[in-house]
Amino acid sequence: MSNFRTFILGLVASFGLPWLCLIVIPVLKYQALQPVAYDKDTDGVEGYYPPAPVHGQGQIVYLREGCSQCHTQMIRPSQIALDGWHKGWGQDQEARPAAPVRSNTLYDYLGEHYAPLGIVRSGPDLANYGWRAPERGIIHQKLFAPRSQHDWSNMPAFKSLYIVRKAQGPVSDKALKLTGKAAPEAGYEVVPTAEAEALVDYLLSLKKDYPVPGVSAAVAAAPAPAKK
Template sequence: MTNFRTFILGLAASFGLPWLCLIVLPAMQYEQLAPVAYDKEKDGVEGYFPPAPINGQGQLVYISEGCNQCHSQMIRPIQLGLDGWYKGWGQDQEARPATPARPSVLRDYLGERYALLGIQRVGPDLANFGWRAPDANALHVHLYSPRAVNDWSTMPSYKNLYKLQKVQGPVSSRALKLPKKFAPPAGYEVVPTPEADRLVEYLLSLKKDYPVPGQGAAVAASPAKK
């Protein structure tokens, strides 16, 4: 009986302690977070961190379509010998420097209902995709037919988020401008649904590369360099 009790307690500790340390305590810490004000003199930035809210409705579409199965939204610390966060990934669109700016921090996800760190990186990391993304129309084309943009793409098509409709009078201003190979039949057009619009708005709102207060303005919060 004593050995069985010890076994059960050991089993509970083996599963309970990791659950406590990896889920419960971080969740409690996250609940207590609040935006932090920048110090203009020390940080070189005004306002609060994080300053770029994401599109919550679009995040739900992102989840329902399984985008987080192939795309991460988290840059790991360079100390792990992995990637780090490089300037060329965010607002600064110049060539990538040798020194990383910073990894992700907990406050990067403040205000989000879900922190979509991702499962694997089959596709590129999207933590600050909003800075390097094409315009909304080009992004719609990419979502509708990825191989219309890159013929080598392994990304699935999200045609379910778009509507094929018969042209009634003038072509809709929302109609996607697709290459001939991917264009709809004559007399028809493809237009985004509200869900597609929310997803694009969400992707364009992903800008998790602002400087962390007190850690130096490695990346200035200024308009993107295109």
């Protein structure tokens, strides 16, 4: 009986402790987080960190369509990966690098119902996609027909988020500018649904590299490197 009791206790500990440490404690810690105010004198910037949440409705579409299966939203710490800039690496050793990219923190996901860290980075990381994103029309083209831009792309097409309809009078301002095999039949046009628009709004809102109070804020506030 004592051996069985030891076995049960060991089994509970084996599954319970990891569940407690990896799920329960982080969730409770995350729920208690509140935006942090910048110190103008110390950080050189004003406002709150993070400044604003992402587009929530678009995130629902992002998760439903499985985008997190192939795209991450996490710049990993410099101790374990080479995702971002770190003082002492490379040739850029200015106080403020030309394009600083810091690792993400729990605060970067405040205001989001879920933190879509991603499963596999088959496609590029999207944590800061909003800064480098092209205009929304090009993003819509990418979502509707990825291979119309790059024939080697392995990204799936999300045509269910768009409507192919017969053009009535002038072409709609929202109609996608498609060419080649991706173009609709003559007299038809492809327009985004409300969900497609929400998804693009969400992608454009992804800017998870705002200065961390007291840490990267000092880097952001440092004088820009002189042009040589």
